[in-house]
Amino acid sequence: MEFLKWLEHSGIGQWIKTDPFGFPLVLCAHSIGLAGVVGIVYMLSFRVLGYSKGIPIAVFERIFYIGWAAFILNAISGVLLFIGEATHLISNWTFWLKMFAIAAGGVSLWALWNALMGGPERTTPQGVVTPRGKAFAVLCLVFWTGAIVSGRYIAFTLAEAKEKELMVSTGASPKAPATAISGAGQ
Amino acid sequence: MTEVQVLHWIQHSSLGELMRRDGWLFPACQALHFIGMSLLFGAIGLADLRILGFFKSIPIPAVLKLIPIAIAGFALNLTTGAAFFASNPYQYWPSPMFKLKMAVIVWAGLNALYFTLAEHRRLSAVGADFEPDFQSRVLAGTSIVFWLVVILAGRLLPTFEGSTSFLDF
Numbered sequence: 001m002e003f004l005k006w007l008e009h010s011g012i013g014q015w016i017k018t019d020p021f022g023f024p025l026v027l028c029a030h031s032i033g034l035a036g037v038v039g040i041v042y043m044l045s046f047r048v049l050g051y052s053k054g055i056p057i058a059v060f061e062r063i064f065y066i067g068w069a070a071f072i073l074n075a076i077s078g079v080l081l082f083i084g085e086a087t088h089l090i091s092n093w094t095f096w097l098k099m100f101a102i103a104a105g106g107v108s109l110w111a112l113w114n115a116l117m118g119g120p121e122r123t124t125p126q127g128v129v130t131p132r133g134k135a136f137a138v139l140c141l142v143f144w145t146g147a148i149v150s151g152r153y154i155a156f157t158l159a160e161a162k163e164k165e166l167m168v169s170t171g172a173s174p175k176a177p178a179t180a181i182s183g184a185g186q
Numbered sequence: 187m188t189e190v191q192v193l194h195w196i197q198h199s200s201l202g203e204l205m206r207r208d209g210w211l212f213p214a215c216q217a218l219h220f221i222g223m224s225l226l227f228g229a230i231g232l233a234d235l236r237i238l239g240f241f242k243s244i245p246i247p248a249v250l251k252l253i254p255i256a257i258a259g260f261a262l263n264l265t266t267g268a269a270f271f272a273s274n275p276y277q278y279w280p281s282p283m284f285k286l287k288m289a290v291i292v293w294a295g296l297n298a299l300y301f302t303l304a305e306h307r308r309l310s311a312v313g314a315d316f317e318p319d320f321q322s323r324v325l326a327g328t329s330i331v332f333w334l335v336v337i338l339a340g341r342l343l344p345t346f347e348g349s350t351s352f353l354d355f
Contacts, residue, residue, distance in 0.1 A: 024345040031341045032334065034220065039228020046255065054248025059241050063232070148224065149217040156213050 004086035016084030023084065029077040034148065036070025041109060041144045048112065048129055048137040057116055057127030085158060094157045098150040105143035112136035193275040205273035212273060215266040222266065223340075225259030227333055230298075237309075237318045237326035245314045250306065283346035287339035294332035301325045 007013055015022045044060050046052070082089055089095045115136055116127035127133075166172075187195070196202060205211055229252040235241060236249040271278050278284045305322055318326070346352070 024342055028338050028341050031220075031223075031337055035224055035227040035231075035337055038224035039231060042224055042228045043232055043252065043255075051255075052248055052251035054251065055244050059243045062241060145221060148220045152217040152220055153213060 001087065001090075004090055007083045007086045010083065012080065013083045013086070016080055026077045026080045026084075029073055030081065033070040033074035033077065034151075037067055037074060038144050038148060040064070040067040040070070041105070041140050044109075044112070045137040045140045048116065048127075048133055050129075057129075060113075061117075088158055088161055089154070092154060092157055092161065094150050094153040098147055098154065101143050101146035101150055105140060105147055108136050108139040108143055112140055189279075193279055196272050196275045199272055201269055202272035202275075205269050212270075215269050219263055219266045219270075222259040222262035223337060226256045226263065227259075227337065229253065229256035229259065230333060231330055234326040234330040237322050238330075239317065239323070242317075246312050246316055246318065247310045250310050253306075277347060278343070280350045281343065281346050281348075282350065282352045283339055283342050287336060287343065290332055290335050290339060294329060294336065297325060297328050297332060301329070 008017070016026060017023070040060075040063055044057075044063075047055050047057060047060075112133060115130060115133035205215070232241075233249045233252050233256070236244050236246065301322075305318075305325070309316075309318065309322065
């Protein structure tokens, strides 16, 4: 906890928290990266599930370069967002749900790619779409969508936690339950 | 009707009332808005990059088959976007970032409409080794830049909430 406090009060943490450009700039990067990563995962999954079969699956090996660039952008902006709210996020269940969804989404994508392009005899431009491959494509859709949804809810659970904290510290009597709308602006 | 009357009517429409009544509806729509964004940007981005000359092993007609996914994403975001607006029209209407976002969406839409009318049918029938001409590439390049700006402007909406100029936030 001391380390997390130190992170939040570091120069970077304060830049994210207080600079008028800090938080919006990092969020901009995070949403562009999101569109890149999840957009590519969605397109591959739809292709594997039978949509637009004229697209050779092997081309995704090169499209993944963009996917990796977008993922790195989001890893960096994600770490910065964490630093700005480290003490709150460490105990935020939607944050950990998002981390789980990303990990599970990554494993699913890796498993999908192995199912498509695994053995040397399978490496044709069209790949080999097996029922197993389709199952992994569905898992990719579920987990990466889950990452978006849980990520969006972090804004709400975070706002709620801070509101509660404020009420405790000011000794205010608990009024109506914190409305979910309070996180909408983040 | 005056501007204020229209905004008042939108705010008190059943959609606006619904969005304000159920606390869970707003975040749910926001999550859907991000899913729609990924569908739209994933599909249109890949099609644009192919037309620009990347990933040449994809036949042009195959990549154009992704466009219905982009339209589905756009429809989802138009619906959820209208719901956000109805929940609090006075918050969005004066914002310079909201105006920018709407203007760029209209531009991107006109760009897409022109592509659909002038190029889509022709490009859907071309062979595997066909490469698009300069006009198609300009439209594709414009499209990808416009949609990136739309994402950025959307993400900056809360930053400009309550301001009426780009210089004040």
